Amino acid sequence: MAHQRALNELDDTSIIQLTKQGNQLAFNQVYYRYWEGLYAYALNILKDNWLVEDVLHEVFTNIWLKRENLEITNLKSYLFTAVRNRSLLKLRATKLTELDEKIIEKLKHSSEVELDHDYKELIEAINTSAKKLPQRCRDIFYMNKFQHYSSSEIAVYFNISQRTVENQISLALKHLRNELGTTFSILLFYCFL
DSSP states (O other): OHHHHHHSSHHHHHHHHHTTTTTTHHHHHOOOOOHHHHHHHHHHHHHOOOHHHHHHHHHHHHHHHTGGOOOOHHHHHHHHHHHHHHHHHHHHHHHHHOOOOHHHHHHHHHHHHHHHHHHHHHHHHHHHHHHSSOOOHHHHHHHHHTTTOOHHHHHHTTTTTTHHHHHHHHHHHHHHHHHHGHHHHHHHHHHOO
């Protein structure tokens, strides 16, 4: 208890240094100091308690896992920036994965291409084919091709390597090529260039 009281009196720089050394109590102190403010901040962006809890869990887990290489000069600023970035990624990705149909609809309306009957059929074929992909692969594909996230942004969101993201995109494109056959080149022209 006395040790915890001593940690309460340390400044953020000292707490981060102890965290980098693997001190679990110091890490807990980071959490207790900023959790409430970060929660309110993320809730203002996401409007969903479950998503907020996911974001905070991801941010704090990431800090602990990468503690030895942390270069933080202003802890409060670092935490709020990390929460903001991850909240925005989560918001976009959640809307994406839950509303696949609406994303395709939005794509139709935002396209500069005249939407004739053949084009509408092509979009439906893309949607139908993409639904056959594994969920993670489909999410990565949509984030990259329809929401224009870079592979590095997607890697951060899913906490996976950029190489894995690129492999998943490649698998999705290969799947579409196999499923759509000759219409695949049209798909590339209209949607992905």
